[in-house]
Amino acid sequence: MGYFDGIVDGWFKRDEKGTHVFYPNGIFGKGYLLPDEPTQNKVRKLVKRWTVVGLSLIIGTQAFFGWKPNALFVGPILITSYYILISKHLKGLSTTKEKLSYSESIRNSTKSHNLVVLMLLFFTSICFVGAGIYMMFNMSHEWLLGLTCILFFSSGGVVVGHMIKIKLGDAK
Numbered sequence: 001m002g003y004f005d006g007i008v009d010g011w012f013k014r015d016e017k018g019t020h021v022f023y024p025n026g027i028f029g030k031g032y033l034l035p036d037e038p039t040q041n042k043v044r045k046l047v048k049r050w051t052v053v054g055l056s057l058i059i060g061t062q063a064f065f066g067w068k069p070n071a072l073f074v075g076p077i078l079i080t081s082y083y084i085l086i087s088k089h090l091k092g093l094s095t096t097k098e099k100l101s102y103s104e105s106i107r108n109s110t111k112s113h114n115l116v117v118l119m120l121l122f123f124t125s126i127c128f129v130g131a132g133i134y135m136m137f138n139m140s141h142e143w144l145l146g147l148t149c150i151l152f153f154s155s156g157g158v159v160v161g162h163m164i165k166i167k168l169g170d171a172k
Helices: 003-009 037-065 067-090 102-112 115-138 140-171
Strands: 012-014 020-022 031-034
Touching: 003 037, 003 102, 012 102, 020 037, 031 037, 037 067, 102 140, 115 140
Parallel strands: none
Antiparallel strands: 012 020, 020 031
16 A cells, blocks of 8 residues: 555545444545445545545745645645535435544555655655754745744654554554
C-alpha cells in the first residue's frame, strides 16, 4: 500500500455487519454504506485520485505562486469539486448513524502506511518546525510564516508520532 492509500483508508471503516462505510467528511460527518466491492473500489479510487491531484496542485501552486492563490482559488475549487464528484457517487446510498472516531481514522490510516515513510514524515516535520523557528527569530519579516510552519508541522508531527507508536505497538 502506498502513501495515498494510507490517507484514504482513514475515511473508511467496516461496521458491525462487515459492510464498508465511507465518511466523506472524515470524523465530522455521516457515513455512507457501500453495498458491494465494486462500489467501494469506485469510491476509494475517486477519493485517492482526488487526493493525489489536489495535493499536487496545492504543492505546485505554493511552490510557484505562494499561499494567496491557494487560499483564494485552488482550495475553494478543490473543495467544491470534491463535493460535486463525491455527491454523484454517493447519491441513493444508505447512511449510518455510526460515527467514525478520530482513533479509528488514525488506526485505519496507520495500517496502510509504511513505517519508514512515517519516520521520514516525522523527521521532515521536525525539520520544518526548526525552519519555522529560524524564520521567526532570524527573518523578522517572515515571523507569521514561521509561526504557521511551527504550528502546522508540530501538530502534524504529533499525529505522525502517534501513528509510529501505533505501528510499533502492532508489530509486537
